[in-house]
Each structure stands twice: as C-alpha cells, then as structure tokens.
Amino acid sequence: MLNPFILEICVESVEHAVAAERGGAHRIELCSDLSSGGITPSAGLMQTARRHVRVPIHALIRPRAGDFCYSDHEFEIMRNDIHAAKQFGMEGVVLGILHSNTRVDIERTRTLVELASPLPVTFHRAFDASGNVETSLEEVIQTGASRILTSGGKPRATDALATLARLAQAASGRILLMPCGGINSKNVVRIVRTTSAQEFHTSVGTSHLGLTDKGHSLSHGNNVTRPSLQSALFEQKVAKLVSLLGRVFHDERVT
Numbered sequence: 001m002l003n004p005f006i007l008e009i010c011v012e013s014v015e016h017a018v019a020a021e022r023g024g025a026h027r028i029e030l031c032s033d034l035s036s037g038g039i040t041p042s043a044g045l046m047q048t049a050r051r052h053v054r055v056p057i058h059a060l061i062r063p064r065a066g067d068f069c070y071s072d073h074e075f076e077i078m079r080n081d082i083h084a085a086k087q088f089g090m091e092g093v094v095l096g097i098l099h100s101n102t103r104v105d106i107e108r109t110r111t112l113v114e115l116a117s118p119l120p121v122t123f124h125r126a127f128d129a130s131g132n133v134e135t136s137l138e139e140v141i142q143t144g145a146s147r148i149l150t151s152g153g154k155p156r157a158t159d160a161l162a163t164l165a166r167l168a169q170a171a172s173g174r175i176l177l178m179p180c181g182g183i184n185s186k187n188v189v190r191i192v193r194t195t196s197a198q199e200f201h202t203s204v205g206t207s208h209l210g211l212t213d214k215g216h217s218l219s220h221g222n223n224v225t226r227p228s229l230q231s232a233l234f235e236q237k238v239a240k241l242v243s244l245l246g247r248v249f250h251d252e253r254v255t
Contacts, residue, residue, distance in 0.1 A: 005192070005245040008058070008178065009238055010034070010203040014039070019055070019231040023238025024207045028057045028092055028120075034206055040081045046088040048107040058122060061112070068098040068126035075108060077120035084101035093096050093117050094149065096126030104139035105129060113144040120146035122178070128153045136166055141175050149201055151181030158182060158183040158190050185240045192248050200245070204237040 008027040009020035012034045020028055030049055031038035039062045041049075048057055062076040063070065070078065078095065085093050097105040104127075113121045123145040130136040133153045140148055143174050152160025152167065157179045165180050171177045179191055182203035188200065 004198055005249060006199040007238070007241055007245060008199065008201045010038070010201060010206075012038070012206070014045070014049050014052055015231045016206065016234050019235040021053050021055050025238050025241035026051060026054055027053060027091075029060060029201065030057050030090075031060035031094075031108070033065070034203060038062060043084055046085065046090060051091040056091035057089075057247075058094050059090040059118075060124070061085065061093050061095040062124075064117060068096055068129060069105075070097055070108075079115055082112060086116070086119060090119065092116075092122065092146075093195050094122040094124050094182035096124045098126050098130060102129060102131040104136050104143070106139050109140075109143040109145070122147045122149050125151065125180070128218070133163065133167060133245050137170055137175075137231045141171075143173065147176035147177070147178050147199065149247045149249040151179065152214050154181070158187050161191065161194045162217060164191075167199050168195050168197050180230050183241075185237065185244060188219060188241055188244050189248055192245065200241075202241065204234060204241070206234070 006026045008029055009025040010031065011017045012019055012032050016031065017028050017105055028048065030041045032045065033039050033043045034176060039061050049057055058249070061078050061081050063074045082093055091225065097109045097114055099105050107121070107158040123140045123143065127140065127148050127150045131163055133150070150167065151157045152163035154160040169175045176199055178199040178201050179195055179197050183191060183200055183202040184204065191200070192209055
C-alpha cells in the first residue's frame with residue numbers, strides 16, 4: 001500500500017523545485033518573493049518549472065503582498081493569472097480572498113474556483129487571517145475549494161495543534177485540511193499524530209515571518225527567517241521529511 005501522506009513544498013525558484021522533487025516531494029507550490037509571504041510566479045517561472053519538474057505544481061495566485069482584500073482591478077489580475085496557470089500546465093492554484101471584516105469572500109472566491117476548474121483550488125493562509133477559523137471553514141467549503149492551507153490561526157502549526165485537530169475532524173469528508181507553518185523534521189511527526197491530517201505544507205526554512213495588516217505574525221509558507229538554502233541542503237531537508245512521514249505510516253500499519 002502506498003504512503004497516504006502528501007508533502008507539498010513551497011518554492012520560489014526552479015532550482016528548489018527540482019531539489020524538492022529529487023528529495024521526494026509529492027507536490028510543489030510555486031510562487032515568487034517568499035520574503036513577503038509569496039506572490040504570483042511569473043509566466044516564465046511557471047513555464048520553466050513545468051519543463052523541469054514532473055510532480056504536480058500548484059501556482060500561487062496573489063497579486064501583491066499585504067492583506068487579502070482585493071480591488072476590482074486586482075481581482076481581474078487574479079482571473080488572468082489563473083488563465084496563465086492553466087495555459088502553462090499548472091495542476092492547481094492557490095488563492096484566498098477576504099472581505100474587509102476578515103470574513104471569507106465566498107462569492108468572489110467561488111468565481112475563481114469555477115474559473116480554475118478542472119484544476120483544484122487551495123484556499124491559502126488568508127484563512128488564518130480571518131476572524132474565526134471554525135466559521136471560515138464552513139465559508140471556504142461553500143466556495144468549492146478543494147483544500148485549506150492553515151496553521152490554525154497561529155503563526156506556526158505547533159502553536160495550534162488542538163485547533164488543527166478540531167478543524168481536521170470538522171473538515172473530514174468535505175474538504176482537505178493541510179497544516180503548515182514552521183513544519184520541519186523536528187515537529188512533523190507530532191503534527192501528523194496530533195492532527196490526523198494527510199497533507200502537509202512547508203518551505204523547509206526558506207520563507208520569512210510576515211505581518212498582516214493588523215500586525216499579526218503570518219507568512220504564506222513556513223515561518224522561519226534565514227537565508228535561502230542551497231539546493232543540496234534543501235533536497236536533504238525535504239528527503240528527511242519524506243522519510244519521517246513514511247516512518248509514521250509504517251508505524252501505524254504495524255500497530
């Protein structure tokens with residue numbers, strides 16, 4: 001039986017996308033400018049990554065850094081970027097829109113989900129900037145998105161394990177919940193066993209701690225501030241995570 005766990009690695013370069021695949025990553029999230037929490041990758045980056053990587057690639061659709069309330073013009077940019085992602089062979093897109101009161105913008109998000117079809121949509125960490133994660137879970141489900149990327153409303157997954165476990169249970173059979181935020185080889189086993197999630201997201205230390213417009217710590221990817229890792233070390237870190245997930249699966253089958 002195949003390992004049911006999925007490891008998604010967030011990258012901003014073709015080099016790290018290739019390294020992540022070599023390390024055993026099951027999926028890539030492609031973006032630019034991780035230092036700001038990530039924005040939409042360029043057409044050239046999408047095309048080149050697609051040419052050199054065989055695993056599925058999901059492109060971030062985020063027209064700018066900052067909050068997740070978008071103007072009509074920014075919404076038009078997001079629509080055009082989804083068309084580009086489909087044109088350049090992406091297998092999914094990652095996005096999120098909130099109202100000014102931090103509630104999920106169900107209508108406009110649903111419009112983008114329908115536009116992206118048949119590609120799956122991940123509702124990103126705008127979810128964690130919303131007012132109430134339990135309420136937001138129900139709202140995101142209404143948009144038709146396939147999964148939610150979340151650290152449980154806190155900067156790091158380990159800060160919200162009880163919340164993530166509760167959300168995963170509430171989401172079961174309706175939408176996938178993908179924990180993120182500071183996930184590394186030291187805590188991934190604990191996160192897996194506590195949340196019972198099947199998919200996990202990390203940038204293995206290449207993204208930076210960001211702030212929302214309300215001053216709360218939040219980054220789209222992994223919340224660790226450090227210089228970009230060399231590709232070889234990046235590959236090693238991904239491979240270690242893949243190995244640990246495989247070990248958890250083996251232990252569960254044995255018991």
